[in-house]
Amino acid sequence: MTSIDPPNAAPKPAMPAEWRDFFALTKPRVMTLVIFTGLCGLLAAPERINAFLGFAAILCIAIGAGGAAALNQWWEADIDAGMKRTSKRPLPSGRMGRTQARDFGIMLSAASVGIMGLAIGWLAAAILAVSIVYYAVLYTIWLKPRTPQNIVIGGGAGAFPPMIGWVAATGEITAMPVLLFAIIFMWTPPHFWALALFKAGDYGRAGIPMMPNVAGEASTRRQIFAYSVVVAAVGVAPWVLGFSSAAYGASAAALGAGFVWYAWRVLNQADEDRVMKPAKALFAYSIVYLFGIFAAYLADAVVLRALVA
Amino acid sequence: MRMMVLADEDKDGITLTEKQRKARRARSIAIGLGLAALVIIFYIATIAKFGPAILDRAL
Numbered sequence: 001m002t003s004i005d006p007p008n009a010a011p012k013p014a015m016p017a018e019w020r021d022f023f024a025l026t027k028p029r030v031m032t033l034v035i036f037t038g039l040c041g042l043l044a045a046p047e048r049i050n051a052f053l054g055f056a057a058i059l060c061i062a063i064g065a066g067g068a069a070a071l072n073q074w075w076e077a078d079i080d081a082g083m084k085r086t087s088k089r090p091l092p093s094g095r096m097g098r099t100q101a102r103d104f105g106i107m108l109s110a111a112s113v114g115i116m117g118l119a120i121g122w123l124a125a126a127i128l129a130v131s132i133v134y135y136a137v138l139y140t141i142w143l144k145p146r147t148p149q150n151i152v153i154g155g156g157a158g159a160f161p162p163m164i165g166w167v168a169a170t171g172e173i174t175a176m177p178v179l180l181f182a183i184i185f186m187w188t189p190p191h192f193w194a195l196a197l198f199k200a201g202d203y204g205r206a207g208i209p210m211m212p213n214v215a216g217e218a219s220t221r222r223q224i225f226a227y228s229v230v231v232a233a234v235g236v237a238p239w240v241l242g243f244s245s246a247a248y249g250a251s252a253a254a255l256g257a258g259f260v261w262y263a264w265r266v267l268n269q270a271d272e273d274r275v276m277k278p279a280k281a282l283f284a285y286s287i288v289y290l291f292g293i294f295a296a297y298l299a300d301a302v303v304l305r306a307l308v309a
Numbered sequence: 310m311r312m313m314v315l316a317d318e319d320k321d322g323i324t325l326t327e328k329q330r331k332a333r334r335a336r337s338i339a340i341g342l343g344l345a346a347l348v349i350i351f352y353i354a355t356i357a358k359f360g361p362a363i364l365d366r367a368l
Contacts, residue, residue, distance in 0.1 A: 019338075050358075053357050115351075
């Protein structure tokens, strides 16, 4: 591809969209996870940040994620139109024009990075900018339509929020925010491949080379299990490396064991199983896992700090 | 005279339906609220970032 114009698809709308469509363009449900993990990074960091500046930092992370999501939908309107799961989005349903979505995404992205830099610090702003480019360009435009490893590498985009939150509070990158990054990075492949298993038809019709369509379901199930073991191991790493207490270690081990158990059920899922309850259960549990492990880490950091003080 | 010319030009423009008019108004309100929030954020963030030192300036 030589130009940066997205593939043609969505019908041109007659009128500007409603504010609800712009809001939907920011993928609010995904944003809740972004806000939560970003907040955990910010609150668990060893240095305190002014409450309002902390609020502004989280707002910037959320707006940046929203901008990246809008740019993702600007580029993928044709793909979204071909998938049942995404066909109701503002662009494929014709409620909004592509140019509007692109401009909205650029505006949100630029505003979030600018405000983060001015109000919080330029290191946090730089990581935020990298995360937006990572998601909108590296993942959406380059990796996703080209390789089944798209979400393995692209998963990095969703892993930045806790690191940004941490850096917003401390102004520096240390081992712990890198571990928080690693947890989400390793969590992303089994999370999305579980979804891809029971949505393989959708992805296939849209021409997206997700792992089940390229390597087959059996290979995907084995890779899900392998990544799940790594997720469980990385989850307990903060305790093993001495960054958190045994209480966190026990919580992470229990949550990780659950992850491996659900992945084991996916591994043993029958080839002819088209309902795919194990894959659906793993997908649902993976969301619980991420909320759980970050909540456990935050609670541990807050309690440890209170005990020291 | 000019007013009449403008009015005539408007007749050639797009006529919005009631739903479209409402959508445009809601969008305008959302943009206004967004801008107001931005002003408040910059105002409070400036005070929070600089603290009492913001009042310490040569007159």
